[in-house]
Amino acid sequence: MRIPCPYCGERDVSEFAYLGDAGYVRPDPDTADAPRRYVEAVYLRDNPAGPHEELWFHSQGCRQWLQVRRDTRTHEILGLRVAGPTADPEAG
Amino acid sequence: MSEAAQPKRISRGGMIDRARALSFRFDDRDYTGYAGDTLASALLANGIRRVGRSFKYHRSRGVLTAGPEEPNALVELRTGDRREPNTRATVTELFAGLEARSQNRWPSLALDLGAVSSCFSPLFVAGFYYKTFMWPKSFWEKLYEPAIRRAAGLGRASGQPDPDGYEKSFGFCDVLVIGAGPAGLAAALAAARRGARVVLCEEDFLLGGRLNAERCSIDGSDAVDWVRRVEAELASFADVRILRRTSVFGLYDGTAGSHSASGTRTFGAVERVSDHLQQPPQFQPRQRLWKIVARRAVLAAGAVERTIAFGGNDRPGIMLASAVRSYVNRFAVLPGRRVAVFTSTDDGWKAAFDLSEAGASVEALIDARGEPPASLIEQLRATGARLYAGSRVVEGHGSAGLSGVTIMDSQARRTRLRVDALAVSGGWNPNLALATHTGSKPRWSERIHAFVPDVLPGGLAVAGAARGALTLREALSEGAEAGAAAAEQLGFSGAAGEQWRADEEASEVAPLWFVGESRGKAFVDFQHDVTHEDVALAAREGFRSVEHLKRYTTLGMATDQGRTSALNAHAIMSALTGRSIAELGTPGARPPCTPVAIGAFAGPHRGRHFRPTRRTAGHGWAQEQGATFIEAGDWLRAQWFAQPGESDWQATVDREVKAVRTRVGLCDVSTLGKVDIQGRDAAKFLDRVYSNVFSTLPVGKVRYGLMLREDGFVLDDGTSAHLSPDHYVMSTTTANAQRVLQHLEHARQLLWPDLDVRLASVTEQWAQYAIAGPESRRLLEQALGDALSVSNQAFPYLACAEFRWQGVPARLFRISFSGELAYELAVPAQYGDAAVRAIAAAGASLGVVPYGLESLNVMRIEKGHLTGNELNGTTTAADLGMGRLMSTRKDFIGRVLAQRPGLTDPRRPALVGVRPIDPYSPVRSGAHFLSMGEPPTLENDQGYVTSAAFSPMLNSWIALGLLSRGRERLGERIRIHDPVRSGTDVEVEVVAPVFFDPAGERLVT
Amino acid sequence: MRYSIFTLARQAFSGHRRWSEAWRDAEPRPGYDVVVIGGGGHGLATAYYLARNHGVSRIAVLERGWIGSGNAGRNTTIIRSNYLLAGNNPFYEWSLRLWEGLEQDLNYNTMVSQRGVLNLCHTDAQRDAFARRGNAMRMHGVDAELLDPEQIRQMLPLLDFDNARFPIRGGLLQRRGGTARHDAVVWGFARAASALGVDVIQNCEVTGFVRQGERICGVQTTRGTIHADRIGMAVAGSTSRVGQLAGLRLPIESHVLQAFVSEAIKPLIHGVVTFGAGHFYISQSDKGGLVFGGDIDGYNSYAQRGNLPTVEDVCEGGMALMPALGRVRMLRSWGGVMDMTMDGSPIIDRTPVEGLYLNGGWCYGGFKATPASGWCFAHLLARGESHELARAYRLDRFASGHLLSEKGQGPQPNLH
């Protein structure tokens, strides 16, 4: 598998570290239902068979966290962007 | 070489170099062949028909094919530590001094399946072992299984370290062409002419594929000349790479998925660099693994001829028709003098023509079809062969080698013919395995009665016989089109105009899978001895899907993957169950499509170079001091520094510890992870990633910090030093350095991108040395001079400073892992060697000693400091007695989930110290705690020892451990249970987890 | 028909023409007491023990393809009970006990072969962790031995003791560990269950659930609707997908685990060996093939195939441990889809949806668990309460924090 890093260009998967579901949003710790929302955020997964938004860290390259859209049935890379709500100034 | 030496060698022709005779050994006898031979062709030339024994029935077997699909002619190649079992003689290039042995010949003595098979073979039907060997219970493992294990398997591995080297290489190209037969050559040339960057891989040592084995012409001249012309033109392109002896074994993902056209794909290939030599030349590997990234690929791997299942179809001397033509035309070998051909295809007839041309007496041509093409019949007249149309071979005779065949003609009359060779042609199976590696399924073709590629992986085209286009004419045109299309899709357009003319060919195929009137065993898997009866039994017992059939009968699971015969079994099953072959299921192939040496996948990463080794800047100095090194993750660290006369490592460690505690010691701590943290929000960032507060840490101070995972368990611990406003340097444990940095980048880039903070790893930048002991301050004063004042007032406990030491940027931290008055001095790594020598020199008069990991460990246990043994990913801050570091004044990673009942349960094991009542009773890490008098059961398990050591200061064994409700149990006597290492339990007292200088006075004086 | 050498001999005289089907290829009926989704080892074992231990009469096993076509036929056939945690160890030990009597119990030779499982360690910390685990095993009456390098050299002279990047410092040996023939396990349970009246229904894919208010009372399948009082899921690799049909969101990620087999060679390796400084484990099958594997590829996948870097990593580990493997050829590879849970331990529990029960999350440890998994899941389905051996495998442990993590890597499956 190869991932087209927006900074480094297309690279072999062995340069990247996988974290998983990119849907993770760290809940507000100060709400009443924080415990439940943390459990869901940290432990539960959609785990779809099909397009999956996921996080890869280019650990052997530019050290950016990337959000990759990949089909879990075919391993096709469908899309990619720098992860996080706001991208780094120079990324992409 | 005289003809006598090679009785079956044809006196002229062939693509062998008769000027270069090569001697070789087979089963301890000497023979001679020619350069250009394979081991199989050389054996056949020497009149050897029987080359091995079958797996289950130990029947004599000979050469069936002339390619990698060979199921029978497997040998042990080479000797000693280079012995290679199961090597296919049909693709083994002959070299001078080659040594080979037949395999599986004399079964083991214990249970000689070979010997009994003749009379007991009726018992050894598919899956017989599932139905028996169950009684008496103990006999399976004691008797039956060992016997089966000894009898099973084929060749013997060398059992010794592989002496040869392997390499890996990445390759990149626009168009990868797989196979250099007519289609592949045409494709490669078409792509190259358009300016594409081309890689052409050919499994054989000659380019040309079938053109080397057949008598055919292109543009009116001999096809072999065409091959040489194309080869020469390809070689003239700078951007074309031809890889001979290279098998493309797997199709893997690139950016493209299973079906999308755009993007790249990764192909795995193995280049047999030196397998055609007695051993690899200096600096050359045996094999090279290629990882080829291609934007487009053309699969032109040809097709494999399949056999026909009839009684005794495994007799040595029975060969695929295509193989016969290979041996006759390419290798100038005559497989038999009196020969016959059994075919259900037009193609099979060509074997008769070639054999006759080569001087064999063709006794008969048996065509299962009632009315073969008139043109062929006309051509056959010249050979004088008798035609049996609408007839079938029902039995092959001759256990040591074919002596004759019995045929049944259209009127069901049986005739026995005396022949010593039979060419069989049952049709062609396209080599489409690569096209199915990413999950694409082939479809059934009623035209050629075989599976052909259907939906293809994106970017992959298939051309020629691999697509079921069996004529040379189609191969040339399809190849050229595929190569041109691939290049043009990528925007290349150059001189086109490849137009090659080839003769018409009759290529009709009629399905003939199994001869119902067969007498004797009809094999559908030669190597695993699967017969038509086994297929019938599987059907009877309900193993009817292709996968069940395969798993129950082991059909197609041998080294040849059933390429020449498994489809016959599917056909038999479909006849028995009234379902079409397609309905039975299409077995998708998985990599590798040809067996690949495990060494090739490993490449150079073996032995001491299995993984890279990290060495600190002080490594050389430590070696000079007599260090014994130990692996710590990727690093090598000094474990201890033994001195002459020391009885054992314990004596060494005792000396080092005492020296540090009484004078001063020097330890390389460069391996700790170091992260440079800068930004206006650096303090805020640290507050969120550490459980304790850092925003209150003044410049010039260091603080210990605890880091949790979001799930509330401890991830790592370390210190962070406030060097200057908005600038910190964090230290992590050696083991977690990389994971922590990734964790921090995740927090910075994803959780809080709004913070102005930036991270840089400076682990490599700083060589860092701990100087510990009562005399450490004096040592530093001597080493640093007036570069920095280290008086207790100027530089108190937990102080840090950046300064210049002899003009070199340096850092000093007053922190202590040993519990002594201690400092850590850091310099840029290129000065690390000089610095450690300077420190040692400065401390010489003070009796400074270098100390290693082991002494560090003893001292940190004496102080109850933590390492990976305690930070094992399942402990909480509270477990480790650090509940106070869980700030309630701020948010931090792990805060919420750390409050779950399972993590706050008071019964959780808590960190304690233990001391044996008898100070000399060893306590070892990994031992379990039990209350006195309680039997050793899991229910009574009270926790375990995390770290233990003998303390020379307390003159006693001491240990840290996690004990259930530990904090409430100080003073209690419990026992230590360590059955895997000691028969008797040790009684210990539970104490606070700090044994030495509990008040910490030494740190601050 | 009872299997034995005598039956085999009798059959031989009649040219093996009188063998009957190993199991009935049943047609679905409209309703059952219990429907088990998934005709793999776990599902078939569950059905067998439901019938044998709990006298449940109307049972169906629904298999999307042909039985054993999932992970049951895509593993490396290792059986062992060398677990550390009190929540795991008794369960796996019971599983091993069941393995030890399985041939006689099922009247089918599943080729259980206890040639030993040896875990190697390469650092002192690893050795101490092995000691801790070995001690825990012994405290539960499980056999465990801590070996020193010399003892290992005697056992396996093949290993690299003299030129290794990470020298072997010891090992934890469970002699009762070993292997079993994976397909035979599936066929044996199917045959035995079928003999007790269980309907084994192949080519029957579940496409939805039938609800009655909040309760689930049946399944829609490609072969029609089937009603049942209780429905058990044992669909390793598809747990999230089937669970989603019932509206479940689970602590599971699907990852691909590759495995490999070499060409058949004469006996080279006796037992099972695992490398401690890389991702590699190996054993040799009765047919002579070296069966080996390593780590999961490490990304979500339902593709049942992996990629080259993992293959290289595994073989590098193999060569580092056994330099004699260099010239042995890899013949085949395959990929299985693993249900990776967030703490690396399985789930056998009722779900929030009444009538639906879950057996899944076996990560890459499902095969060895087959008998006990069926045993405990059958108990749960029959009695409505967890079997004492499977009490720790609760679905709510993530919320309560009573995690069952042998490795302590945290909620990131590709680190387990």
Next chain:
Amino acid sequence: MSHATLIPRSALAGLTFHSASRPNVLAWDLPPVSLASVVSRRGPVAELRRRALAELGVALPEGPRRVSAGFISLVGIGPGAWLAIADRLDADFHIRIGRTLGPCASVADQSGAHALLRLSGAQIRSTLGKLLPIDLYPRAFAVGAAATTAAAQIPVHLWRLEDGTGGHPVFEIAVPRSLAVSFWHALTESAAEFGFALNP
């Protein structure tokens, strides 16, 4: 009072290899120079670029490229991240850059973090092809191109300089100091078949 003086030491000092008579792969162990990591702070990089141009006389490369001007060259190693390389060993290098780029960038001394090698020769691409998972084909990796990747499992920064004598490509590679010995082994093993020489 210690009189030992602090002198820098090459990470490759004292390493052995098979030296060929007619080498096709050449390596030079570069004399020690100062390096620093430069990471743009949060917010627009316009100001950073302006200062770099005004104070250092270099246009910060966008993407993985190397630019050189006077005493300094900068290699792009990530978005908003560069490796600054001085032309000599200068203890104040990172401080001066830090001052010039002020609050727009975080600057950290990396002088000791890398072993720097220059590589060339007729077979340098074939040699690096065995080590690097990236395409060094002339069109794909032109003069001035840079890459951060892994060479035989070792993280490296690599960039291409102007072609050298004989028209052979010239690369420079920065290897983590602690891994220099392992990299050296991998390099010399890969180059051996072509003939290898150091500091010819």
